[in-house]
Amino acid sequence: MALIVQKYGGTSVGDVERIENVAKKVITARDAGDDVIVVVSAMSGETNRLIGLAAQISEHPDPREMDVLVSTGEQVTIALLSMALNKRGYPARSYTGTQVHIRTDSAFTKARIMDIDEAKVRADLDAGRVVVVAGFQGVDEVGNITTLGRGGSDTTAVALAAALKADECQIYTDVDGVYTTDPRVVPSARRLERITFEEMLEMASLGSKVLQIRSVEFAGKYNVPLRVLSSFKDGPGTLISYEEQTMEQPVISGIAFNRDEAKLTIQGVPDQPGVAFNILGPVSAANIEVDMIIQNVGADGTTDFTFTVHRNDYPKALKILEQVSRELGAREVNGDTSIVKISLVGVGMRSHAGVASKMFEALSKEGINIRMISTSEIKISVVVDEKYLELGVRALHSAFDLEQKATE
Amino acid sequence: MALIVQKYGGTSVGDVERIENVAKKVITARDAGDDVIVVVSAMSGETNRLIGLAAQISEHPDPREMDVLVSTGEQVTIALLSMALNKRGYPARSYTGTQVHIRTDSAFTKARIMDIDEAKVRADLDAGRVVVVAGFQGVDEVGNITTLGRGGSDTTAVALAAALKADECQIYTDVDGVYTTDPRVVPSARRLERITFEEMLEMASLGSKVLQIRSVEFAGKYNVPLRVLSSFKDGPGTLISYEEQTMEQPVISGIAFNRDEAKLTIQGVPDQPGVAFNILGPVSAANIEVDMIIQNVGADGTTDFTFTVHRNDYPKALKILEQVSRELGAREVNGDTSIVKISLVGVGMRSHAGVASKMFEALSKEGINIRMISTSEIKISVVVDEKYLELGVRALHSAFDLEQKATE
Numbered sequence: 001m002a003l004i005v006q007k008y009g010g011t012s013v014g015d016v017e018r019i020e021n022v023a024k025k026v027i028t029a030r031d032a033g034d035d036v037i038v039v040v041s042a043m044s045g046e047t048n049r050l051i052g053l054a055a056q057i058s059e060h061p062d063p064r065e066m067d068v069l070v071s072t073g074e075q076v077t078i079a080l081l082s083m084a085l086n087k088r089g090y091p092a093r094s095y096t097g098t099q100v101h102i103r104t105d106s107a108f109t110k111a112r113i114m115d116i117d118e119a120k121v122r123a124d125l126d127a128g129r130v131v132v133v134a135g136f137q138g139v140d141e142v143g144n145i146t147t148l149g150r151g152g153s154d155t156t157a158v159a160l161a162a163a164l165k166a167d168e169c170q171i172y173t174d175v176d177g178v179y180t181t182d183p184r185v186v187p188s189a190r191r192l193e194r195i196t197f198e199e200m201l202e203m204a205s206l207g208s209k210v211l212q213i214r215s216v217e218f219a220g221k222y223n224v225p226l227r228v229l230s231s232f233k234d235g236p237g238t239l240i241s242y243e244e245q246t247m248e249q250p251v252i253s254g255i256a257f258n259r260d261e262a263k264l265t266i267q268g269v270p271d272q273p274g275v276a277f278n279i280l281g282p283v284s285a286a287n288i289e290v291d292m293i294i295q296n297v298g299a300d301g302t303t304d305f306t307f308t309v310h311r312n313d314y315p316k317a318l319k320i321l322e323q324v325s326r327e328l329g330a331r332e333v334n335g336d337t338s339i340v341k342i343s344l345v346g347v348g349m350r351s352h353a354g355v356a357s358k359m360f361e362a363l364s365k366e367g368i369n370i371r372m373i374s375t376s377e378i379k380i381s382v383v384v385d386e387k388y389l390e391l392g393v394r395a396l397h398s399a400f401d402l403e404q405k406a407t408e
Numbered sequence: 409m410a411l412i413v414q415k416y417g418g419t420s421v422g423d424v425e426r427i428e429n430v431a432k433k434v435i436t437a438r439d440a441g442d443d444v445i446v447v448v449s450a451m452s453g454e455t456n457r458l459i460g461l462a463a464q465i466s467e468h469p470d471p472r473e474m475d476v477l478v479s480t481g482e483q484v485t486i487a488l489l490s491m492a493l494n495k496r497g498y499p500a501r502s503y504t505g506t507q508v509h510i511r512t513d514s515a516f517t518k519a520r521i522m523d524i525d526e527a528k529v530r531a532d533l534d535a536g537r538v539v540v541v542a543g544f545q546g547v548d549e550v551g552n553i554t555t556l557g558r559g560g561s562d563t564t565a566v567a568l569a570a571a572l573k574a575d576e577c578q579i580y581t582d583v584d585g586v587y588t589t590d591p592r593v594v595p596s597a598r599r600l601e602r603i604t605f606e607e608m609l610e611m612a613s614l615g616s617k618v619l620q621i622r623s624v625e626f627a628g629k630y631n632v633p634l635r636v637l638s639s640f641k642d643g644p645g646t647l648i649s650y651e652e653q654t655m656e657q658p659v660i661s662g663i664a665f666n667r668d669e670a671k672l673t674i675q676g677v678p679d680q681p682g683v684a685f686n687i688l689g690p691v692s693a694a695n696i697e698v699d700m701i702i703q704n705v706g707a708d709g710t711t712d713f714t715f716t717v718h719r720n721d722y723p724k725a726l727k728i729l730e731q732v733s734r735e736l737g738a739r740e741v742n743g744d745t746s747i748v749k750i751s752l753v754g755v756g757m758r759s760h761a762g763v764a765s766k767m768f769e770a771l772s773k774e775g776i777n778i779r780m781i782s783t784s785e786i787k788i789s790v791v792v793d794e795k796y797l798e799l800g801v802r803a804l805h806s807a808f809d810l811e812q813k814a815t816e
Contacts, residue, residue: 016464053488056424061491068502069487072480079477080461083469094476098506099551143507 002167003035003125007135007157010044011174012231013077019043022231023084025172026130030090035125037164039135039157040081042073063108067137067147071097074134074153082132092130095120097137097145102156104138104146111138111146113155116163133160154215162222169224170237171211176230177238178203178210180402181255185393188403192253193236196243199253200226202345202379216240243347251348251355252400255393258341261291262314263372263383264307264321268331271303278328279305282320288313292341292374292381302331306372308383311337339371340389343381344396356380362399368392410575411443411533415543415565418452419582420639421485427451430639431492433580434538438498443533445572447543447565448489450481471516475545475555479505482542482561490540500538503528505545505553510564512546512554519546519554521563524571541568562623570630577632578645579619584638585646586611586618588810589663593801596811600661601644604651607661608634610753610787624648651755659756659763660808663801666749669699670722671780671791672715672729676739679711686736687713690728696721700749700782700789710739714780716791719745747779748797751789752804764788770807776800 006029008022022038029036050070054061061069078094085092097104100120104111124131135153138146148155154171161169177191178200195203197220204213210228219226219240229237269275276295283290291308298304309317318335325333349355359380363370368391372383384392397403414437416430430448437444458478462469469477486502493500505512508528512519532539543561546554556563562579569577585599586608603611605628612621618636627634627648637645677683684703691698701715717725726743733741757763767788771778776799780791792800805811 016461020465050484053424053484054491057428057488057491058495062494065487065490065494065502068490068504069484072483075480075483076458076461076477079473080465082473082476083462083465086470086473087466094473096476096553099553145504145507 001033001035003037003164004029005037005039005157005161005164005166005169006172007039007153007170008041008172008231009153009174010041010047012172013040013081014044016080018231019077019080020084022081022172023088023090025231026085027088027090030130037121037125037131037133037160037166038081039133039153039160040074040077041135041153042070043077046073046076064144067108067145071134071137071145071147074136078132078134082130085130085132090130091128092132093124094132094134096134097156098139098143100133102133102138102159104140104148106140106142106144106146108144109147110149111140113138113148113159116159118163121160121164152212152214154212155218158215158218158222158224158226161224162218166224168227169219170227170229171215172229172231173210174231175210175228176233176235177228178240179254181393181397182257185257185390186255186397189397190402191235192238194239194241195253196347197240198378199345199347200240202343202376203254203256211240250346251352252344252346252402253348254345255396255400255402256343256345257389257393258343259386259389260311261308261339261341261383262311262317262335262337263339264309264314264317264333264335265304266321266325266328266330266333267304268298268302269305269325269328270330271297271301275303275328276305279321279324280307282324283307283309283317286316286320288317288320292372292383294372294374308339308341308372336371338386339383340386341381341383342389342392342396343379344400345379347378349380350377358399359396362395363392366391366395368395409441409443411445411572412437413445413447413565413569413572413574413577414580415447415561415578416449416580416639417561417582418449418455420580421448421489422452424488426639427485427488428492430489430580431496431498433639434493435496435498438538445529445533445539445541445568445574446489447541447561447568448482448485449543449561450478451485454481454484472552475516475519475553479542479545479553479555482544486540486542490538493538493540498538499536500540501532502540502542504542505564506547506551508541510541510546510567512548512556514548514550514552514554516552517555518557519548521546521556521567524567526571529568529572560620560622562620563626566623566626566630566632566634569632570626574632576635577627578635578637579623580637580639581618582639583618583636584641584643585636586648587662589801589805590665593665593798594663594805597805598810600646602647602649603661604755605648606651606786607753607755608648610751610784611662611664619648658754659760660752660754660810661756662753663804663808663810664751664753665797665801666751667794667797668719669716669747669749669791670719670725670743670745671747672717672722672725672741672743673712674729674733674736674738674741675712676706676708676710677713677733677736678738679705679709683711683736684713687729687732688715690732691715691717691725694724694728696725696728700780700791702780702782716747716749716780744779746794747791748794749789749791750797750800750804751787752808753787755786757788758785766807767804770803771800774799774803776803
């Protein structure tokens with residue numbers, strides 16, 4: 001008998017019929033002899049409806065009251081799911097974040113979980129009940145309702161799994177697992193049986209938006225095995241856990257890509273100490289997040305400095321950079337919004353030389369010009385022209401043997 | 409500087425514009441120097457929407473979960489109203505029933521308030537904040553969310569007013585006060601400046617559905633002055649308080665009526681001890697509420713027994729009575745659903761003889777036949793044919809001088 005935490009997102013509980021369907025999935029686990037804690041989000045559309053009401057009243061609604069407002073969304077779902085379980089003869093009890101003491105700091109609308117009082121949940125599980133918990137919400141030290149920020153239900157599930165030392169935390173979504181890359185780009189993309197936390201973090205932050213990054217970090221930190229599954233289709237999903245020594249690790253687990261970036265370059269900057277800070281300081285001060293950063297020293301005592309930002313931030317960043325350029329006496333500033341980033345991710349590359357060269361070879365064979373390169377321990381990213389996205393991803397998917405195996 | 413509790417029902421907070429309007433009313437009181445606690449209901453339609461969701465899942469949803477579900481309705485309103493006040497520079501803070509410790513028993517969907525921890529509210533008031541409390545809900549000893557049953561927001565307001573010894577509890581509704589009778593029946597009906605708790609109880613239970621009976625009882629018990637006002641129209645409303653000795657009390661305060669009753673008679677019952685119980689026992693066992701009861705002893709050692717029930721319960725009550733009739737060897741059973749009850753209410757009738765005879769005279773002058781009579785200390789009720797309702801009420805309204813005064 002295992003203890004399982006299951007989390008169902010807004011789409012999975014989008015209407016009464018889907019909530020009934022979730023009840024059936026919970027019952028399958030109960031019938032298999034497992035203890036189950038279920039974490040649910042608001043019914044899809046509900047959070048936006050509530051935010052819309054607030055927007056009618058104020059452009060900048062009071063954050064404390066915002067949390068009181070939007071936390072009602074999950075509260076509706078926990079009640080309905082518990083009713084559906086009770087109706088079927090499976091005793092269930094719902095809890096809001098306040099009731100189950102998901103204690104957070106007081107950073108309204110983006111609170112962080114401090115700790116969870118697991119005694120209440122444990123008592124219900126011992127009494128044979130399914131425990132249904134409102135995701136995304138908590139309570140601060142003085143009893144104010146808080147929310148964890150959008151998508152925080154994943155974090156609630158992982159936190160509960162960690163506090164109760166659950167055997168597995170299952171995140172039900174509208175996809176049936178983590179794929180080697182986006183199947184819309186590479187139809188032969190393969191569902192991964194397993195992936196490590198580190199790989200998943202790289203995949204998630206690079207645009208494979210299956211899981212919230214924070215919840216993956218959290219699961220890694222507390223060593224909670226995470227499983228991504230589909231709410232609508234049966235299957236084993238993808239298990240996210242730590243690397244096992246005995247497990248034969250493929251060199252590359254997957255290929256992530258990101259179409260949302262833009263690239264900015266400042267050329268011919270007199271090369272002197274502090275140049276990087278002088279360039280990025282004003283960008284960061286404007287709350288613009290920077291992703292890749294590359295600096296090359298030129299021959300004439302000047303340097304070229306390139307970085308990428310989200311495309312939405314491009315016009316603002318360009319304006320700042322032009323001002324910086326004048327101040328630093330740089331030669332020129334230019335940018336490009338028609339680029340994409342493609343990344344190979346895999347813990348296996350740690351111990352395998354030659355991944356980078358194989359990557360560059362595969363791209364070169366297709367005549368794809370690489371505009372930027374950036375590497376980390378388990379990831380190599382390149383920036384290429386937007387038009388090469390599909391071609392590049394497919395070439396790499398094939399070069400690294402990620403295709404669907406006939407035997408699977 | 410007074411402490412005022414204001415309560416706004418679902419219609420008064422039915423949309424964002426109306427919530428903004430409530431904020432303005434609260435601000436008027438603040439600007440006048442008063443401390444204000446506001447109790448609000450769910451936006452009109454919201455509670456029914458939530459109940460509809462539950463009904464899709466189960467015919468008999470778990471009562472505990474029902475309360476978790478419907479209590480979200482008021483939670484939305486408190487957040488929105490607090491935002492509207494904060495936006496206007498009037499600091500406000502919202503509280504759910506759980507947060508402000510409106511402690512109730514555990515009778516889900518119809519809980520009763522045990523006590524209120526006023527410290528939190530007092531601290532906010534002292535800090536110059538408006539306190540916005542979710543009506544209709546509370547929390548039991550172990551932290552379960554409870555609701556007080558439909559319309560319970562009035563009770564929340566009165567309970568808060570009692571706990572904090574407020575100077576007045578103002579109930580904002582869609583009428584501008586309590587009238588001598590229904591203005592749709594008697595256009596010259598007059599708004600009462602004042603009415604006593606006892607009179608209000610008789611008026612409310614007789615069909616003038618301005619206030620919830622329970623909240624009037626509660627206000628009377630804790631001597632909380634209640635004022636009924638309109639959310640949509642300025643005016644002093646009607647003050648409900650205890651009778652003041654110095655106040656010249658009119659004999660009759662108002663005329664209530666009820667179109668929802670039906671009358672049942674069992675005739676020729678052998679008159680022996682226990683006959684009333686033998687007849688009403690089975691009716692009450694079927695959860696049918698009985699209003700008026702009259703028994704006359706006949707000449708032949710038998711008795712006639714008549715009572716009234718809600719029209720919805722009539723077919724069920726008739727069936728039971730036919731069974732009882734056979735068992736008791738009664739002569740016959742008959743009933744009538746085309747009746748109405750008209751009642752004169754007034755604490756003044758305690759000390760004035762002749763109210764009953766004046767009433768009967770006024771009805772007789774119009775040729776209205778009285779089918780039943782029942783009296784209490786401050787009320788006389790008669791049952792007449794449905795068709796005489798308007799005529800009867802108008803005749804009495806005029807006979808007892810209740811018309812709008814030209815000077816008012």
